[in-house]
Amino acid sequence: MIRYIRWCACFCALLLAALLVNVARVQVWEAAAYGANPANKRPAVERYAEPRGDILVDGRPVTGSRDSGQLLRYERTYENGPLYAPVTGFSSQTYGTSLLERAEDAILAGTDPGLSAFPLWYELARGRPSGGNAETTVRAGVQRAAYTGLAGRRGAAVALEPATGRILALVSSPSYDPAELSGTGGPVKAAWARLNADPARPMLNRALRETYPPGSTFKIVTAAAALDAGVVADVDAPTQTPDPYPLPGTNTLLPNAGSGCQDASMAEAVQWSCNTVMAKIGVRVGLRAMVDAARRFGFNEEGLRVPAWVSRSNFDTDMSPDQLALSSIGQFNTRATPLQMAMVAAAVAGGGELPSPYLVERTTQDDGDQVRRGRPHGLGRAMSPATALRLQEMMVAVVENGTGHNAAIPGAVVGGKTGTAQHGVGNAGTPYAWFIGWAKAQDAPLPGVAVAVVVEDAEARRGDISGNGAAAPIARAVMEAALAAPAKR
Incomplete structure (x- = not known):
């Protein structure tokens, strides 16, 4: 009898050992596979079981959470x-996250280890701290002026x-309401389908993700390259440039949108946006030096994040002389995001240093204790300080006596550059109107704001003036708002 009991005990022990091995297999080796199984709803239920942290503008939340009473x-x-969709993006129970909602998801969802002094405790307890907050650098008045x-x-x-x-303002237009995508069910799916089918592409972040031919605003990069390379020593000296200008190696004549560009100096070419002069200067600078200058301004660089990712701006590295001439005035294959062109203006305003743009001032726990803080840093020197000073003077002349007079602000020093970018087959599309610039309060030691504005559907009688008519007034309003109330730190 005792022998049978022992056999039974041994058999039970084997069953227990097998059960423990299977539990270990499920809990350890196959846990990831079970967790990733689409049928497993527990991660989603846990994710939305607590309110999400907020995104703040000027210290006030522009997001929130609503108890739906659902699973x-x-x-x-x-x-x-x-207004804030280009900054926040969306957080959808059906379609995931985008932009800042995605880049700072760990903070907002409460899964970032920095939110707790004892992250291991939450891991063992299968819990998580309350979602933290992301305080942006955006200023409400500047954002609204742009919008x-x-x-x-x-x-x-x-x-x-x-x-x-x-980043004081980040606006993409037309926009959309991310609240339409927040939940689940038919209305959310219908909104997603409608927004994606809209030919105006309202969910495209044009400020960060769309690249445009920058047109004449790129002439600032070409001028910087010429000054730093010593190709132009005197910005007021005649350049011996014909009007129109024969593109090198071709029979094609490059015209100007306006008059007065025959034999103009580089300063006059920037002031009145002479294609011929700046194209010739770009060819004289040469392909290698132009590529190097564009790279110093941020072109052809991958991996820029603010913290949402930013599309790469392009300046071709292999071109014939005629293509280089067109690229030097922001045409051919040259393309840039509006953020990139704002960086160009900021580099001029900042004495030649290219700033690294960022959107999050700091992240905090739900009680306000800091987790991380954004640290200003540069991306390198785009040009010498002397070159930056000369470009500042030329950009001021554009606003005071040139093509950008609509950007002038009484009581402030404003520098700018207008631009028109042709596009479409045979340049048949409506030109894109550009304005880049910076502004300094009269009693301030340094410029307080740099801007870039692009308007896609800008009608104009002649090329570069459309930047003055369509984009410069928007830039002026944005700069006025930025100078009106200093940011709180």
């Missing part, structure tokens, strides 16, 4: 959703603080 309990809400100025037209506007790289 996925808390849905994202947005205050002034279309109001674009007035639903296709385009984008970016404002930076030149000394630090803080």
Whole structure:
């Protein structure tokens, strides 16, 4: 009898050992596979079981959470959703996250280890701290000025603080309300389908993700390259440039949009946006030096994040002389994001140093204790300080006596550059109107804001003036708002 009991005990022990091995297999070796199984709803239920942390502008939340009473309990809400959508992106229970909602998801969702002094405790307890907050560098008044100025037209506007790289405004137009995508069910799917089918592409962040031919605003890069390379020593000296200018190696004549560009100096070419002069200067600088100059300004560089990712701006590295001439005036294959062109303006305003743009001032726990802080840093020197000073003088002349007079602000020093970018087959598309610039309060030691504005559907009688008519007034309103109230630190 005792022998049978022992056999039974041994058999039970084997069963227990097998059970423990299977538990270990499920809990350890196959845990990831089970967790990733689409049928497993526990991660989603846990993710939305608590309110999400907020994104702040000027210290006030522009996001929130609503108790839906459903299985996925808390849905994202947005205050002034279309105004801040290019900053926040969306947080959807159906379609995931985008932009800042994605880049700072760990903080907002409460899964970042920095939110707790004892992260291991939450791991063992299968819990998590409350979602933290992301305080942005955006200033409400500057953001609203850009949004109001674009007035639903296709385009984008970016404002930076030149000394630090803080993004003061980030607007893409037309916009959308991310609250439409927050929950689940038919209305969310219908909104997603409608927004993606819209030919105006309202969910495209044109400020960060779209690249445009920068047109004549790129002449600032070409002028910087010429000055730093010593190709132009005197910005006021005649350049011996014909009007029109024969593109090298071709029978094609490059015209100007206006008159007075025959034999103009580089300063006059920037002031009145002479294609012929700046194309010739770009050819004289040469391909290698132009590529190097464009790279110093941020072109052809991968991996820029603010912290959302930014599309790469392009300046071709292998071109014939005629292609180089066109590229030097922002045409051919030259393409840039509005953020990139704001960086160009900021580099001029900042004495030649290219700032690294950033959107998050700091992240905090839900009680306000700091987790991480954004640190201003430069991306390198785009040009010498002497070159930056000369370009500042030339850009001021553009606004005071040239093509950019609509950007002038009484009581402030404003420098700028207008531009028109042709596009489409045979340049048949409506030109893109550009303005880049910077502004300094009269009693301030340094410029306080740099901007870039592009308007896609800008009608104009002649090339570069469309930048003055369509984009410069928006830039002026943005710069006025930035100078009106210094940012709180």
